[in-house]
Amino acid sequence: MSEQNFKFRLATxxxxxxxxxxxxxxxxxxxxxxxxxxxxxxEERQLRYDELGSLVRTGADDFGARIETAAxxxxxxxxxxxxxxxxxxxxxxxxxxxxxxxxxxxxxxxxEDRHRAIHVVQxxxxxxxxxxxxxxIRRRPA
Numbered sequence: 231m232s233e234q235n236f237k238f239r240l241a242t243x244x245x246x247x248x249x250x251x252x253x254x255x256x257x258x259x260x261x262x263x264x265x266x267x268x269x270x271x272x273e274e275r276q277l278r279y280d281e282l283g284s285l286v287r288t289g290a291d292d293f294g295a296r297i298e299t300a301a302x303x304x305x306x307x308x309x310x311x312x313x314x315x316x317x318x319x320x321x322x323x324x325x326x327x328x329x330x331x332x333x334x335x336x337x338x339x340x341x342e343d344r345h346r347a348i349h350v351v352q353x354x355x356x357x358x359x360x361x362x363x364x365x366x367i368r369r370r371p372a
Contacts, residue, residue, distance in 0.1 A: 236346055241342075244335070244342060247331070251334075254331045255328060258324040260324075261317070264317045265321045268314040271313070279306075
């Protein structure tokens with residue numbers, strides 16, 4: 231019963247848990263990228279909206295066009311803010327899923343460590359018994 235003979239019975243489960251954790255890490259990274267993109271877009275739209283400036287007195291046709299443009303830009307700004315909020319919520323969800331998956335993986339790794347430690351203790355006890363048996367055989371009168 232050496233260290234080489236140790237076989238963790240849940241090795242496949244641990245391997246799957248690690249693969250799933252890596253997938254959650256990729257999902258979290260993608261969500262973070264999407265959130266950053268949404269924030270950048272919202273900031274750009276805010277800057278463009280601010281550049282529009284205030285409405286000034288002009289002709290009726292020009293005034294109507296400027297009002298319509300301002301409404302469209304405000305709507306775009308509102309949608310960008312909603313997209314940013316949605317991306318942030320998805321990132322929070324991905325992070326919580328990643329933490330849960332990481333906890334699951336760590337639990338399995340700790341279980342493997344415990345089983346390995348038990349295996350080492352059993353192997354050392356078996357080796358000690360073998361040595362004791364040899365000593366007992368040598369001490370027997372012939």
